[in-house]
Amino acid sequence: MSEARFQPGDRVRVRKADVPGHLRTPWYIRGHEGEVERICGFFANPEELAYNRHGLPKRALYRVRFQQRKVWPDYDGPAGDTIDVEIYEHWLDKA
């Protein structure tokens, strides 16, 4: 387990990648920019656990907050509406 690369408040972008296998990063949020809301902790990598491997070293997991209007261009709610998604560190780049 290493240090978390990002801190709450950091701007991050979700990698836009089309990868086979078992992934926990929803398709709709890939490529979008958001703000780290909190560090959830460190967890074994689910992409490896899915194939009965240990998934170590553990990865930092974040809750990242996105503006709905940015995620969905046709979003019809107020500008303040947001969505929080849990994303592993290896899916995040500095924005």
Add this chain to the structure above:
Amino acid sequence: MCTHHHHDHDHDHDHVHPTRPELDGPLTYHQRLEIAVRELLIEKGIVTADEVRRAIEAMDARTPAQGARIVAHAWADPAYKKKLIEEPREAVLELGVDPGVTKLVVVENTDKIHNLVVCTLCSCYPRSILGLPPDWYKSRAYRSRAVREPRKVMSEFGLEIPDDVGVRVHDSTADMRCLVLPKRPKGTEGWSEEKLASIVTRDTMIGVAEARIP
């Protein structure tokens, strides 16, 4: 075949809850599969029939009433509410609720923010607190639409969120399980925790309903 009807806390009263047929007709393929797999596992000594029975009992014991008790205590005791948000695991253990392996996140509804929980990738749900999720939570319609048009989805549940209240959707796709702490309704001052808990429904803790005085 109907085992538990938690009409006090579980859900609204105007819904029908048919059980899936089991022994009424021929078994389905998947019902036979369950029997075959379970019997093989028992024969191999991997599980025992008793363990299966006890696991079901433990599951039946987890109902939204647990969540309601937690919420009611948080409403009544501001220090507990703070703890519930900051250290949810310790806070629910304090009330005798075992969160199991669940990593709990408690999100609070306020005058400015309304929270809604969904899992778009599967059907992650705070089972250790609320029990098994309702069918609609696992449905394609809810999982697809709750992230993109949450206000419309909530209005289909009869919940209209005014525009000056922000809607915060939580897609719990990884290791955390989200529980909504609903807003305590006005007019409940001086209520006992038991009475408070009676208005905390399962749906208020998912975010598709608000706690209301009946």
Add this chain to the structure above:
Amino acid sequence: MRGHHDMGGEPAGPVERTEHDYAPWEKRVDALLVLLSDRERNLIRTDELRKNIEAIGPDAYDKMSYYERWITSVTANLLQRGAITADELGRKLAEVEQREKDGLL
């Protein structure tokens, strides 16, 4: 490619607020998963359960109920882990079918 299970934001109809009390066989599937995933047995992990569900295929995924998907996935995992074999399972399924015909279930 977007997986069929990865449905956030996809078009869909109104949310039908259906619920049912879980049938005994559904609870037994749930119980099996709980037991098989515990620390001692460790015969399935949550992400293996999910992976096998994601592998079901779009048509079957939509046709199956929740616990139908689960028992399908749990079975696949037990085969993958070598806890049971296809031959054992096939024979046991035939036996269950026969018992049902004989009115013994």
